[in-house]
Amino acid sequence: MYLYETPLILDPILGMAEHRDCGALSVFAGTVRDLNEGKRVLRLKYTAFAPLAEKLMREIEQETREKFGVPHCRVIHRIGMLEIGDIAIYCAVRAPHRGEAFAACKHAVDEVKHRVPIWKEEFFEDGTSAFNQGCCIRPDLPQEHAHDHAHGHGVHHDHKHDHA
Amino acid sequence: MYLYETPLILDPILGMAEHRDCGALSVFAGTVRDLNEGKRVLRLKYTAFAPLAEKLMREIEQETREKFGVPHCRVIHRIGMLEIGDIAIYCAVRAPHRGEAFAACKHAVDEVKHRVPIWKEEFFEDGTSAFNQGCCIRPDLPQEHAHDHAHGHGVHHDHKHDHA
Amino acid sequence: MVVTFEFWGALRRAAGGDERALTLPAGVLSVADALDALADAVPALGEYLDNTAVAQADRLLLRTEAVEDGMRLSLLPPVAGG
């Protein structure tokens, strides 16, 4: 399972009972921040287009295992309403050594953020809400759009590749 | 506390109740592998020179926070006899964004492995045991020794910087 | 030909609902044609559509792919998970 409406549980995705040849575990958790681009955030709502989201998360796990030669990669995402400090995403990678474990875990989290149809609506102190801009996933986006897809579309936020 | 003779517990070092400005948590766990350089390992014994080990682990946490600008870095290490799959080290870093979280966590783990007076004795299937060679921490090591300190000292293992 | 558009993320707010069934004019053959017809019917969506991906169930469609009667097209604006 990839998408959960209830709080995420880390233990089942660690694979600690297996992989006796692995000396390293890297775990990432993304949590809800109380501030985004200077505005006080009260809570968040995540929605996902599940059929494609789940397929892509499975693909990302598989790609990550192959690309970094790691035997275990799992990623899960929360949907629904989240409070500050709640965990939105968990990724766990086990590997023989720590270099690949860190690199593979970061890669999988990056890919989920950039490719998986999940949206984040932030609810602010002032009663308003807004969707984060994020990444265009249209497969045939013309090149001129790819270069400015964060701009000129009446959105409330800048492009956020670098954010946690 | 930094050194534990009992199984490591992750929760208390995560700092999840604080740091509402943080969107990222990176955790690393180092586990005991069943194989090292081709030899089947049954169990491990870690020993630590506690007065200096604890001081250096505190320094590494502090340095990591400053170097990467992250508000939270904690690292703990197990000592005594460990079985395959047991957790030898936990490191947890919280940061506003994930880039620093991963980099800072990896840095802290690297520093602990390279600088902190902890030793690992591996017990093999054939009844023998051996200490891992590891990293020389002599502060005034002459340059010619620094270049070959993994060799020529009758040790059983190669230098292991890159291992998990 | 009738196609149902399903709106996700910020598109729901712009479209004023979760989905919209549309009877497409003659000559609509491709996904791109269908989106043009949608922009005519719901002008508030127009500015979003260039950056919107179109999926049918678990498959992303190209703009050049053919639409068929009864299709359900999920419109996916830029994503921001994690």
Added chain:
Amino acid sequence: MVVTFEFWGALRRAAGGDERALTLPAGVLSVADALDALADAVPALGEYLDNTAVAQADRLLLRTEAVEDGMRLSLLPPVAGG
């Protein structure tokens, strides 16, 4: 002058014990001198000492620092935690 050497890691096996008190000959002034005297007393340790750090409680000592009567020197071979 008596100094106690405390052995850690692989040094315990080489030294055949956890520690060793040694009465140092006249003329021993520095950490380096004390290690030379230890190597004379326990030849099996000799090959390890170049790569061994010397600590007094939570402080790493340089080879040039002075030793004093009653000092406890912890000998720390290359480390391999994690």
